[in-house]
Structures are given as structure tokens and as C-alpha cells.
Amino acid sequence: MKELKLICALIVTTLVFLSCEKDSKTDEGAAYFGGEVVNPKNNFVILSKSENVLDTIRLDENNRFLYKVDHVEKGLYTFRLWASEGLEYQMVLLEPNDSLLFRLNTLEFDESLVYTGNGAKKNNYLIDLFLDGEAEDKTILGFSQLPPVEFERLLDSIRNHKLMRLKQFNSKNPSSDTFNNLVKGNINYDYYLSKEVYPFVNYGNTERANFNDLPDDFYDYRKDIDYNYCELMDYFPYYSFLKHHFENLALSEHFKKSDDSVFDLKSLNYNLIKLNLIDSLMVNDSIKNSLLVQTAVEFISNSKNTDDYDLVLQSYTAKNTNKKNHQYVTNMVNSLKGLKAGQRLPEITVLNYNNNELSLNKIINKPTVVYFWSSAYRSHNDSHRKATELKIKYPEVDFIAINANAKNVTNWKKQLSQFNYSKHDEFMFKEPEIAKHKLAISPINKVMIIDQDGKIVNAHTNMFSIMFEEELLGLLNK
Structure with missing residues (x-):
């Protein structure tokens, strides 16, 4: 739940805000x-x-x-x-x-x-609902390994329990329609979300086989979906549901037109279908633009086929009405095209702990992993822990950490001390906004692999991917 909350927060607060007329x-x-x-x-x-x-x-x-x-x-x-x-x-x-x-x-x-x-009782109720959901997520993940009919039965019992609890709360604390609509929306869209992700998290078969095994009425609730739910527009469970809902719809359509049997986030056809579905079903422009930009950015971030970028950008541009988001995606495409394997990094100036200005290219003189972080996102602790583990396993590789958002040297140094990060392999950008644009740093936890000659091996990878260590081994065996 916290991870979903963080994802939605980054998308909603960084790229676009949601609102309802x-x-x-x-x-x-x-x-x-x-x-x-x-x-x-x-x-x-x-x-x-x-x-x-x-x-x-x-x-x-x-x-x-x-x-x-x-x-x-x-x-x-x-x-x-x-x-x-x-x-x-x-x-x-x-x-x-x-x-x-x-x-x-x-x-x-x-x-x-x-x-x-x-106003405390209603808000404590909402916080309890959120915290209960964190434990509930693990329970439902276990349920998701069951056959669909059994999964649905157990999921129904959870929703009914929540609705009964709300009824009991209202019998003692009569509440406003705003509160009740919010809680019921949370309960229902959490329920819908669990059913939308079921084919993706059931490990028994491929996604195609899981779709084929679903009862005919498994998604009957979709007729009740409100694509313009104003009271939930700013609530992350609703956005989370929409994100996975469109993934599910797009994959179902993609399977009808392809021989694929598994979910491939990097599939061009799947992503074009997803953009079309968002455009055709979403009513509110703000949340539509947010879902569109997320789809485009995820594809561009994960696909290494730069020839496909323009097709996604063209489709995205035809549907998006947010000029700032359009410029963001366009800049990202242009930057990534300049970060192809075999090329050198663009000229970027970084600062070390001693306030010395250095060229990023010149501090790379052996196989190197460059990873980025910001204190605004809690994932920085995980990234540093992972880098520390990999340093021990691969001493031939340098690991360089760059705070991508730091603008004040004094505050950056305080953060290094606060989190007990090494002073020797930590840097910050001299001009963060220019550097983030040139290096297409999105998401913030992206990772770059550079060879001993300072040439790009992979400009957009992930230390937590199961393939990452294979990439490192391939680099060392060149």
C-alpha cells in the first residue's frame, strides 16, 4: 500500500495535479x-x-x-x-x-x-482503513494464488466486513455524505483493484491462461465504474485502481491481436492500445492527462528500442492536453535518443564532498554504475543498501551515487551524514535541472552502466532487476 501511495504521489504531485470542475x-x-x-x-x-x-x-x-x-x-x-x-x-x-x-x-x-x-473520528477512521489495508494487501496476495471462484468468495467477505464496519461506525457517529462516499469509494475501488490485478499476480499460469480461466461474470462490476468520480479524484486508491484497470483492459485487447501469452510492459502494441483506452474512457482531463503521461513515460523508460519512442510520442501527443507534460515527454525522448549504447555521456558537471567541480565523464575510469537518488523519495535507502551489496560482489566495478535534486551543498552534506552515506563516492549536480534533462533521469531511481572507456552500456536500467547482475557480468567479460 505504501509503495502504491508513493507511486501515485510521485505521478500526481510531480507531473500533474488532479482536479474536478x-x-x-x-x-x-x-x-x-x-x-x-x-x-x-x-x-x-x-x-x-x-x-x-x-x-x-x-x-x-x-x-x-x-x-x-x-x-x-x-x-x-x-x-x-x-x-x-x-x-x-x-x-x-x-x-x-x-x-x-x-x-x-x-x-x-x-x-x-x-x-x-x-472531525477527528472520521479522519482516524480513514487512517485505520489505510493501515488495515497494508496488512490486507499481503493477505489478498495469498488469496490471489487460489482459483478465481475461491479468490472472489474470500474477497467478497473482506468487502462485506468493511461495509458492515462502516455501518456500525455510522450508527454511533452519524457522518456526512462526503465521508460516507469517500469510505465506500475506497472500499469498492480497493475491491475492484484486487480483481483487476488478479491475472497479473496469480502465479499458476501465464497471464493469457489466467484471463481464459476467469468466470464470465468476474468483471461485471465494470459497469459501475465511474471514470469521473469527483470525490475520489485526489484519493490515491482511486488512481491506483485506474492505473491497473487500464493495464488489464489493454492486455486483454493486446492478446486478441497477438500470439503473446505473457505480460510485456515493453510491447509497443500493448502501450498504444492502453493510450487509446485511456483517451476513450476517461472523462476528467486532469486525471486522463496523468494516466497518459504515466503510460508514455513507463514505456519510454523501459524500452531500449528508440525507434518506437516516436510512435508512442505521436499517439500520446494526439491525446494529451497538458502542455507541461508534453514538453516533459518530448524532452525525455530527445534525451534518451542521445544516450544510446556506445556513446559517451553528455558533458555534466558534478560537485564532490570537498566542493570541487568535476566532469562526470572524467571521474569514470573503470566499469561504473551510476545511480541517482533524492531525500524526497524513501527508495534512496534501498538503492544505497543494494549498491553496498553489489560493491562487495563486484569489486572491479565503481558505484557512483548522485543526488539528483540537491541544490544546496550544505543541506546535501547534512543528508549524507544523516543517512551515513560515504563521502567518497557521493556527488551532486552543479546544475540539477539541466543535468536531469540531459540524462533523462526519470524515474529518480534509474541506473546507468558505463564501461571502462566511458561509453554507455545501458542508460536506463534498474539495480533491483533480476537481470542487472547479468548485465554487470557481461560488462566485466567484454
Whole structure:
């Protein structure tokens, strides 16, 4: 669940914000939102509603804050703050006359989050629903290895239990339609999501065989899908469902037109079908654009066939209405075309721990793995741990880490000390935005393999791929 939450957060907050046109932009009444942050990593909290950052609110000397939202628009808001593993965020439901306070410890962000005050019960309910979902994910993954009829029976029992629990909650705490629609939407779209991913996570057969084994009514709920669910537009379970829903639909259509039997994320035909389906079914332009850009970026990031990039870009461009996203994807395609195997890296200047400016090309003088990170994304700890393991197994290979988002040398050095990272093989870009564009750094945890002559072997790989060590062995055996 946290991984899905992170994925959605990166897509939604980095590339495009979701929003829904409404007849009334505000509701009568104000709401108060505040809290106390234990072990703060910075002295501010960012509060947003859809695409609008309402304010950056500073903590006082007791690490507390209180903020008034005038003429509050009922619905989900987002608050962000720096925690132990980077920038964290969580959703909060605010309605007129709420006076809501939270307390959290940045060392255990979601698990420590507790609300008090008017509006607390509904938000504590939402947090419990989120935390229960993390354990539930593992249970459902186990269920997913069962035959479809048995899987469906157990999944139905989980949804019915949740709906009964909501009914019991409302009998003691009568709640608004906004809250009930939000919770029911969460329950239903989590249920739908589990059924959408079933053919992909059942290990008994290939995806094609799994599709063929499904009962005829397995996806009957699709007639109830709302592709313009305004109250859930900013809620990551809904976006997560849509992402996997379109993967499922596209793969089903792809199998009808090909002899493939397994899911291939790098298939051109599959990705073109997926773009067409998103365009034909999604109603809201903002979330449509977000799904379109994610599909295009995932394909371009995973495929090594640069000849296919233009076909995906052409299809994407015809459907997308977000100019910023279009420029992003276009720049990514152009950059990756310049990072073909056998070419040298473009000229990039990096800074080392001693503040010396160095050419990235000149610090590479043996087989090298270059990996990127940012403290804003918790995956940086996993990347460094993996690199440490690989250094021991492959001492002939250099491992260079570059903080792709760092703009302040002092803060970067503090982060190295905070996470206990080596000072000798860590660097930051002198000009981060230019460097990220030239090296097509998306996603942030991308990895590059460079040979001893400074030529690119693979400009877009992944240290966690089962094929990564084979790539290293191939490099060393050249």
C-alpha cells in the first residue's frame, strides 16, 4: 500500500495535479487544521487542495501549528512534511466547522498519526482503513494464488466486513455524505483493484491462461465504474485502481491481436492500445492527462528500442492536453535518443564532498554504475543498501551515487551524514535541472552502466532487476 501511495504521489504531485470542475467552489464556514510534529526534520508543513497549495505553515518553538481555512471546500486535503525517510504526505478530510488537530512522529509517520478535535473520528477512521489495508494487501496476495471462484468468495467477505464496519461506525457517529462516499469509494475501488490485478499476480499460469480461466461474470462490476468520480479524484486508491484497470483492459485487447501469452510492459502494441483506452474512457482531463503521461513515460523508460519512442510520442501527443507534460515527454525522448549504447555521456558537471567541480565523464575510469537518488523519495535507502551489496560482489566495478535534486551543498552534506552515506563516492549536480534533462533521469531511481572507456552500456536500467547482475557480468567479460 505504501509503495502504491508513493507511486501515485510521485505521478500526481510531480507531473500533474488532479482536479474536478464543481458547481460551487466553496462551502459556507471555516475549518481549523493544526497539529504537533514530533522529531521534525524541517520547520514547516505544506497544506494543499487538489492543484492549489494553500499555504506553507511554519511550526512554532514547540513544533506546533494552527491554520484557518476560510470558506472551506469540503473534501480531501493533502499535508506534506519532511520525515525520517524523505518528504511524506497524507490525506485529511476537512468539512465546514471542523477543528482538527493531529500528532505524529516523523520516525513512524502513518503509524503514529492520531487526530483529536471536531472531525477527528472520521479522519482516524480513514487512517485505520489505510493501515488495515497494508496488512490486507499481503493477505489478498495469498488469496490471489487460489482459483478465481475461491479468490472472489474470500474477497467478497473482506468487502462485506468493511461495509458492515462502516455501518456500525455510522450508527454511533452519524457522518456526512462526503465521508460516507469517500469510505465506500475506497472500499469498492480497493475491491475492484484486487480483481483487476488478479491475472497479473496469480502465479499458476501465464497471464493469457489466467484471463481464459476467469468466470464470465468476474468483471461485471465494470459497469459501475465511474471514470469521473469527483470525490475520489485526489484519493490515491482511486488512481491506483485506474492505473491497473487500464493495464488489464489493454492486455486483454493486446492478446486478441497477438500470439503473446505473457505480460510485456515493453510491447509497443500493448502501450498504444492502453493510450487509446485511456483517451476513450476517461472523462476528467486532469486525471486522463496523468494516466497518459504515466503510460508514455513507463514505456519510454523501459524500452531500449528508440525507434518506437516516436510512435508512442505521436499517439500520446494526439491525446494529451497538458502542455507541461508534453514538453516533459518530448524532452525525455530527445534525451534518451542521445544516450544510446556506445556513446559517451553528455558533458555534466558534478560537485564532490570537498566542493570541487568535476566532469562526470572524467571521474569514470573503470566499469561504473551510476545511480541517482533524492531525500524526497524513501527508495534512496534501498538503492544505497543494494549498491553496498553489489560493491562487495563486484569489486572491479565503481558505484557512483548522485543526488539528483540537491541544490544546496550544505543541506546535501547534512543528508549524507544523516543517512551515513560515504563521502567518497557521493556527488551532486552543479546544475540539477539541466543535468536531469540531459540524462533523462526519470524515474529518480534509474541506473546507468558505463564501461571502462566511458561509453554507455545501458542508460536506463534498474539495480533491483533480476537481470542487472547479468548485465554487470557481461560488462566485466567484454
